[in-house]
Amino acid sequence: MNVDVLIIGAGPTGLALGIDLARRGVRALVAERGETLAPGSRGKGLQPRTMEVYEDLGVLDEILAAGGAYPVGMVWAAGEQVGEHAMFDPMEDGEEGCRFTTPWMVPQWRNQEILLGRLTELGGTVAFGREVVRLDQDGEGVTAHFASGEPVRARYAVAADGGRSAVRRALGIEMRGETLDPDAALVADVRIPDLDRTWWHLFPPSGPDSGFLALCPLAGTDHFQLVARLPGGTAPDLSPEGVRKLVSERTHLAPGAVTELLWASDFRPRAALADRFREGRIFLAGDAAHVHSPAGGQGLNTSVQDAYNLGWKLGTVLGGRAPEALLDTYEEERRPVAEHVLGLSTAIHRDEARRGASTRQLGLNYRHSSLSEETRENPGPLSAGDRVPDLTVDGVRLFDRLRGPDWTLLTLPDGVFLVRPDGYVGWAGATEDGLASYRARVGLG
Numbered sequence: 531m532n533v534d535v536l537i538i539g540a541g542p543t544g545l546a547l548g549i550d551l552a553r554r555g556v557r558a559l560v561a562e563r564g565e566t567l568a569p570g571s572r573g574k575g576l577q578p579r580t581m582e583v584y585e586d587l588g589v590l591d592e593i594l595a596a597g598g599a600y601p602v603g604m605v606w607a608a609g610e611q612v613g614e615h616a617m618f619d620p621m622e623d624g625e626e627g628c629r630f631t632t633p634w635m636v637p638q639w640r641n642q643e644i645l646l647g648r649l650t651e652l653g654g655t656v657a658f659g660r661e662v663v664r665l666d667q668d669g670e671g672v673t674a675h676f677a678s679g680e681p682v683r684a685r686y687a688v689a690a691d692g693g694r695s696a697v698r699r700a701l702g703i704e705m706r707g708e709t710l711d712p713d714a715a716l717v718a719d720v721r722i723p724d725l726d727r728t729w730w731h732l733f734p735p736s737g738p739d740s741g742f743l744a745l746c747p748l749a750g751t752d753h754f755q756l757v758a759r760l761p762g763g764t765a766p767d768l769s770p771e772g773v774r775k776l777v778s779e780r781t782h783l784a785p786g787a788v789t790e791l792l793w794a795s796d797f798r799p800r801a802a803l804a805d806r807f808r809e810g811r812i813f814l815a816g817d818a819a820h821v822h823s824p825a826g827g828q829g830l831n832t833s834v835q836d837a838y839n840l841g842w843k844l845g846t847v848l849g850g851r852a853p854e855a856l857l858d859t860y861e862e863e864r865r866p867v868a869e870h871v872l873g874l875s876t877a878i879h880r881d882e883a884r885r886g887a888s889t890r891q892l893g894l895n896y897r898h899s900s901l902s903e904e905t906r907e908n909p910g911p912l913s914a915g916d917r918v919p920d921l922t923v924d925g926v927r928l929f930d931r932l933r934g935p936d937w938t939l940l941t942l943p944d945g946v947f948l949v950r951p952d953g954y955v956g957w958a959g960a961t962e963d964g965l966a967s968y969r970a971r972v973g974l975g
Contacts, residue, residue, distance in 0.1 A: 533559045534848050536674055536684035538697055540567060540656050542638065543816030543833040544690035545645035549587050550841030552652035554935050556848055559682060560654070561674070563661035563691075567646065570793040571719050571748055571755045572638035573830030575600070578630035579891035580831045582920065582953070583838050586933055592644045597636035598749030604729035608736075609782035615732060619886035627919025628892055633827055635749040637719075641830075665697065667810050686844060686857075687812045690837070693800075695818035701809045707802025707872075710823050710879050711759070713741070716766040718756045718773055718794035720745075722787050725754065733781050735761075743780040753792060757824075768794040799823040801876045803869055807861040815840060820868040826875035826889055835891070836864050842935065842951035852973030863896045870894075892917060896954055903968050905959040910944030914958040918949055937974060 535551055537544045540562035551558040576584070576593065584590045603615035621631045636644075646656060657679075664675040665687060672687040689697035698705065725731065727747035735741050741759035748755050758776055760766055767775070773794060774785035804819045816833030840860050846852045871891075877883035887893065896902050897915030904914035912918065920929045923942060932938050937956070938949045948957040948965060957968040969975060 531559065531680065531682045533557045533682060533684045534686070535559075535844055536561060536672065536682055536687040537690055538662050538674075538687065539690035539692060539816070539818070540564075540642070540646070540658075541690060541692065541816065541833075542573070542641055542645060542830055543818075543837050544688070545642060545649055545656075546583075546587065546834045547688060547690065547815065547837035547841050548649045548654045548656070549589075549645065549652060550837060550935070551845060552649060552654040553588075554841070554845035554849075556845050558654060559684070560649070560656040561660040561662060561676070561682070562656055562658050563677075565659050567639065567642045569639055570637075570717075570795060571753070572717070572795075573824065573827075574635050574637050574746075574748065574755060575633040575827035575830075576636060576641070577633050577827065577831040577889065577891045578628045579894070579917070580834050581630045581634055582628065582929070583834060585929070586953070587648065587838075589644050589648045592647070593634065593636055593641070596640050596644060596750045597634050600633060600635050601728060601730045601747060603732045605732045605734065606782065607734065617730060617885060618889075619884050621887075627921055628890075629920055630890075633890075637748050637751060637753070637755075638830065640750060662691075662697065665700065665812060667812060672811050685811070685848065688815050688840065689812060689818045690815045690833075691818055693802075693817040693821040695814070697812065698804060698814055698818050701812060703809060703814065704805045705802045705821075706805065707800060707821070710799040710801055710876060712798075713762070714760045714764065714766055714796050714798055716756070716758045716760060716768070716773075716776070716794065716796050718768070719748070719753045719792040720756050720773065720777075720788050721752060721790040721792070722754055722777075722783065723752070723789060724787060725783065727754075731781075736780070740780065743776070745777075745781075766794075766796040768796065799825070799879060801872050801879075803865070803872055807865055808857070813840060813857075813860060819864075820872060822872055822875040823879035825879040826871075826877075826883075826885065828871045828875045828889060828891075831891055832868055832871050835867075835894075838952050839864055845935070846973045849973075851975075852971075856973070859899060859901050863899050863901070866898075867894055901950070901956055901972065902954075903957045905957070905964055906945060909958065912942070912944060912947065912955060912958070914955050916955050918947070918953050918955060937972075 535558040815836040822829035902915035
């Protein structure tokens with residue numbers, strides 16, 4: 531089989547990239563080693579910026595229908611409710627330009643189903659049960675060999691195969707970082723029919739040998755996501771009996787309150803960043819390039835935006851409209867963002883930062899990118915490299931003009947802006963003088 535792009539991994543990163551390429555007419559194949567999409571709620575929070583991306587990719591309505599807002603935390607002690615806890619800071623003064631103000635909860639398994647449905651609708655394909663065992667590359671492309679089945683030849687490959695990425699290891703790319711907590715943690719999806727779904731139930735440690743436990747009602751389901759810290763080097767028991775025992779020891783609930791265990795996993799919170807995001811014709815995206823503590827709700831969102839950044843660049847180069855050097859800007863732009871977000875999620879993990887404006891990812895920008903050209907001496911509130919806000923100007927919603935896989939030229943009271951396909955300003959000027967040379971550089975002629 532010959533394709534333009536081989537995407538390795540059918541998580542949110544790989545599926546989002548597949549959608550973006552499919553709508554550009556790029557021949558892409560998503561290869562997933564599992565026989566099905568990965569189970570479990572895992573990363574369940576979608577930040578406001580990701581919701582904007584999802585609107586452009588055509589899945590927003592389904593995502594809104596499938597999820598819900600996060601509940602307020604309720605702290606328990608000795609079987610009694612002792613106080614509410616706001617999990618997210620409210621929108622601050624001066625924050626505007628987005629229709630979403632807080633994260634939206636959708637279990638990751640449902641998120642993936644929606645993305646897969648959209649990819650299929652656009653004519654894209656996921657090949658399940660296809661484990662990559664070797665990648666060979668030359669000056670013209672990449673050949674992928676699988677544990678079973680015929681090889682696939684692609685002009686480019688993208689490793690979106692998770693934090694333990696086999697592709698990254700095979701390429702010899704180091705992942706540098708730290709384990710944030712010496713203790714293991716357990717995450718599981720459970721049914722607890724008699725537990726109030728009004729609250730995100732928080733159970734602080736009751737003693738030095740205990741650990742934190744939380745039960746969050748998963749929007750759009752009758753499940754709860756259980757997260758528990760296991761101090762003292764305790765190995766998690768992922769069996770139904772082990773999960774029931776843990777819940778009964780840490781909460782006021784009896785073991786039988788947990789009527790079903792749907793999925794369980796263990797992990798150790800880690801923060802790490804790949805030394806580079808590209809090796810020849812192979813790119814790293816998502817957790818294959820950066821892994822985060824789940825505390826800040828940043829990992830999945832940063833990963834989807836990796837895909838959103840890379841998709842239009844691959845499409846432009848594959849279409850022959852720009853030189854391959856355009857692809858160098860993927861690492862140039864996304865690695866600093868990933869490094870910044872890693873620092874933020876680590877600070878939240880250590881209770882050194884709040885889940886506020888910075889976690890919504892609306893303020894992330896590419897001002898220092900070689901693709902950002904600001905020609906005005908006195909830029910206004912919107913500069914080259916900034917995300918265009920979701921505003922209505924003269925009765926026209928800007929996002930309605932920006933939607934789709936193409937560049938958009940906007941003339942606003944504070945200047946002229948050429949907006950990239952991912953919604954960031956590429957070029958800004960007082961007039962269109964000088965715009966032609968920029969257009970030629972990015973493949974617009």
